[in-house]
Amino acid sequence: MSDVTPLVSAEGLVKHFPLPRRPFAERRVVHAVDGVGFTINPGETFGLVGESGCGKTTIGKLLLYLEPLTAGHLSVAGHTLSALPSGTERAFRRDVQAVFQDPYGALNPRHKVLDVVGEPLTVQHGVRGAELREQVQELLRVVGLPPRVVDQYPHEFSGGQRQRMAIARAVSVRPKFMVLDEPVSALDVSIRAQVLNLLRDLQDELGLTYLFIAHDLAVVEFMSDRVGVMYLGKIVELADAAELYRRPLHPYTRALLRAAMATDLPRGGRDTVSIEGEVPSPINPPSGCRFRTRCPFAQPRCAAEEPKLASVAEGHAVACHFYGEIEAQLGSPTAAAGVA
Amino acid sequence: MADAPAPVPAPVSTSVLDVRNLDVRFRTRRGPVQAVDGVSFSLAPGEILGVVGESGCGKSTLCTSLVRLLPDNADVTGSIRFRGEELLEKTPAEMREIRGRHITMVLQNPMTAMDPLFTVGNQLDEVLRHNSSMTAEERGRRAMEMLRLVHIPSPVERLRSYPHQMSGGMKQRVLTAMATALKPGLLLADEPTTALDVTIQEQILRLLAEIRATLGTAIILVTHDLGIVRRLTDRVVIMYAGRAVETGETEAIFTDPKHPYTRALLASIPRIGQTARRLTAIEGQIPDLANLPPGCAFAPRCPSAMPDCTNAFPPSFDTGAGRTARCWLHDGRAA
Numbered sequence: 001m002s003d004v005t006p007l008v009s010a011e012g013l014v015k016h017f018p019l020p021r022r023p024f025a026e027r028r029v030v031h032a033v034d035g036v037g038f039t040i041n042p043g044e045t046f047g048l049v050g051e052s053g054c055g056k057t058t059i060g061k062l063l064l065y066l067e068p069l070t071a072g073h074l075s076v077a078g079h080t081l082s083a084l085p086s087g088t089e090r091a092f093r094r095d096v097q098a099v100f101q102d103p104y105g106a107l108n109p110r111h112k113v114l115d116v117v118g119e120p121l122t123v124q125h126g127v128r129g130a131e132l133r134e135q136v137q138e139l140l141r142v143v144g145l146p147p148r149v150v151d152q153y154p155h156e157f158s159g160g161q162r163q164r165m166a167i168a169r170a171v172s173v174r175p176k177f178m179v180l181d182e183p184v185s186a187l188d189v190s191i192r193a194q195v196l197n198l199l200r201d202l203q204d205e206l207g208l209t210y211l212f213i214a215h216d217l218a219v220v221e222f223m224s225d226r227v228g229v230m231y232l233g234k235i236v237e238l239a240d241a242a243e244l245y246r247r248p249l250h251p252y253t254r255a256l257l258r259a260a261m262a263t264d265l266p267r268g269g270r271d272t273v274s275i276e277g278e279v280p281s282p283i284n285p286p287s288g289c290r291f292r293t294r295c296p297f298a299q300p301r302c303a304a305e306e307p308k309l310a311s312v313a314e315g316h317a318v319a320c321h322f323y324g325e326i327e328a329q330l331g332s333p334t335a336a337a338g339v340a
Numbered sequence: 341m342a343d344a345p346a347p348v349p350a351p352v353s354t355s356v357l358d359v360r361n362l363d364v365r366f367r368t369r370r371g372p373v374q375a376v377d378g379v380s381f382s383l384a385p386g387e388i389l390g391v392v393g394e395s396g397c398g399k400s401t402l403c404t405s406l407v408r409l410l411p412d413n414a415d416v417t418g419s420i421r422f423r424g425e426e427l428l429e430k431t432p433a434e435m436r437e438i439r440g441r442h443i444t445m446v447l448q449n450p451m452t453a454m455d456p457l458f459t460v461g462n463q464l465d466e467v468l469r470h471n472s473s474m475t476a477e478e479r480g481r482r483a484m485e486m487l488r489l490v491h492i493p494s495p496v497e498r499l500r501s502y503p504h505q506m507s508g509g510m511k512q513r514v515l516t517a518m519a520t521a522l523k524p525g526l527l528l529a530d531e532p533t534t535a536l537d538v539t540i541q542e543q544i545l546r547l548l549a550e551i552r553a554t555l556g557t558a559i560i561l562v563t564h565d566l567g568i569v570r571r572l573t574d575r576v577v578i579m580y581a582g583r584a585v586e587t588g589e590t591e592a593i594f595t596d597p598k599h600p601y602t603r604a605l606l607a608s609i610p611r612i613g614q615t616a617r618r619l620t621a622i623e624g625q626i627p628d629l630a631n632l633p634p635g636c637a638f639a640p641r642c643p644s645a646m647p648d649c650t651n652a653f654p655p656s657f658d659t660g661a662g663r664t665a666r667c668w669l670h671d672g673r674a675a
Contacts, residue, residue, distance in 0.1 A: 051537035158625055188564070189566070189605060189608065190394055191626070193619035193620065193622070200617070215537070218609070218611055218612050221613075256538060259538040259539055260538065275539055276543070278507050278540065
């Protein structure tokens with residue numbers, strides 16, 4: 001794995017959003033992302049999972065160059081994003097595309113499907129007229145829509161069909177890397193599986209590399225090769241997808257798993273970690289470990305010293321001072337999962 | 341709970357709620373739309389019933405029709421008996437009384453369910469003032485008691501705070517407190533955790549289970565999330581295109597689904613620890629209620645569809661152990 005050159009490499013990413021200045025008060029900032037690093041190899045899917053406000057969407061935006069970095073170093077598909085030279089943005093958009101959560105807001109309601117899906121081809125390659133029509137029809141076929149819909153408008157379609165259009169548009173310019181930010185969470189349960197299968201098929205056929213952002217652990221596991229669990233602007237655990245679910249080490253990962261595994265497990269579930277309280281404000285994050293205010297295992301050391309994301313096994317890193325003690329106490333909660 | 345049910349000449353039943361052949365038809369400009377079609381179920385005291393389905397399956401309409409809060413263009417027929425009394429025969433004033441006190445609701449969006457201009461204390465007090473004869477002092481005590489029951493930290497300060505000072509999870513706790521302050525017989529929870537983060541969702545679900553245990557309130561939980569259903573409910577009604585396609589005990593349905601829709605839905609959800617490269621998707625789209633396919637509405641997407649399925653919609657077949665399925669596969673006469 002280490003001899004491959006990563007397609008995406010992120011080091012010490014920081015993104016702070018300053019709040020409006022108040023008189024006689026120090027300027028406050030929202031610590032959206034606070035020192036996050038990871039790499040994504042070509043053809044791989046890297047999953048980011050966490051609750052609202054954990055910074056997963058901000059990371060997606062940083063990788064899309066929709067937000068400038070506060071600090072850190074970022075290289076995406078050969079483009080260095082801390083200093084994207086003017087004039088290279090169009091080339092960047094050809095290599096990097098995105099699909100977002102809301103298929104209703106993503107498609108211009110005044111444009112026909114032909115223009116909605118074909119716009120990147122026109123902008124990037126100057127494709128127009130009959131050739132554009134032909135290529136858009138081919139793209140629609142690829143994502144499982146009938147080619148005749150090119151002359152219809154987005155409002156005539158359901159959420160799942162619109163999301164297929166958004167995917168067709170994103171892959172039209174043959175990107176190398178795609179950011180998928182909660183691409184199925186707005187869809188109905190029976191439609192989600194269709195779209196997830198489509199994304200995997202396209203990845204195989206076109207050799208795509210994905211950053212897959214979601215709050216649903218089961219969906220992230222299905223899609224991803226490796227997964228980063230985020231909490232309040234930090235990655236608290238990073239591992240191969242199968243390993244993370246077999247052997248979650250961070251108490252927060254255990255808590256998320258408890259919530260997510262409910263579909264698989266009968267009433268009551270397993271006794272893993274259940275957490276009280278709510279996510280603290282990212283304006284004033286807790287000292288030391290940011291999870292300590294909700295962690296049932298927190299010790300004085302957790303407030304004093306911030307745990308580093310440290311490797312504990314091949315490809316598995318965790319940021320917790322006491323993961324060993326916790327594992328000794330609780331074991332691996334998912335060892336028997338999937339039996340139900 | 342103190343007042344005895346009025347002496348109505350109804351069959352004595354042990355259930356809190358008995359719904360029989362409930363139909364809800366909306367008169368729209370595009371013609372009539374049948375949002376709920378022949379749904380029957382009953383609910384025992386302290387039982388939690390899940391009503392599950394995807395968007396447009398009629399689950400929220402069903403829930404709203406129980407308390408008669410549907411708009412004027414809705415025609416509701418059938419029977420809804422609450423503690424033996426027929427709700428469809430009640431006057432609007434009688435319904436208001438029942439809604440405030442005996443059947444209460446917790447809805448999806450806690451952000452808009454409270455009045456931003458009044459404190460939490462005001463709003464809790466209002467519920468008690470309008471629906472009970474408690475004195476101001478009793479109401480104050482009860483409000484504190486309820487906030488403690490729903491695990492609100494520092495309840496004294498909370499009574500003085502405004503909704504915007506609280507997080508979504510906290511508001512949902514307060515709303516649950518309001519809904520259960522008068523120990524209702526039935527709580528309708530329509531997607532109560534959908535707007536919340538997973539760890540907060542987990543907390544609210546635990547709270548609902550506690551409420552049932554301590555107050556003996558029966559709960560109807562409307563949701564699209566099968567994980568929540570399995571976690572919390574005793575029995576479940578699976579809805580598709582306005583019909584209850586499968587009903588029965590939750591564990592039985594999850595381990596041995598009888599209706600092809602239930603089976604396909606369960607198979608399409610990714611599971612932790614699953615290693616398959618592809619999911620078993622249900623092909624096709626959810627049907628439009630105004631334009632349903634003939635016969636069984638699921639037939640066009642059903643892997644087990646037979647030629648007969650498009651002729652007539654199947655009645656409810658008994659599949660044993662108190663379970664029903666509306667699918668021709670379970671027609672005893674056929675085999």
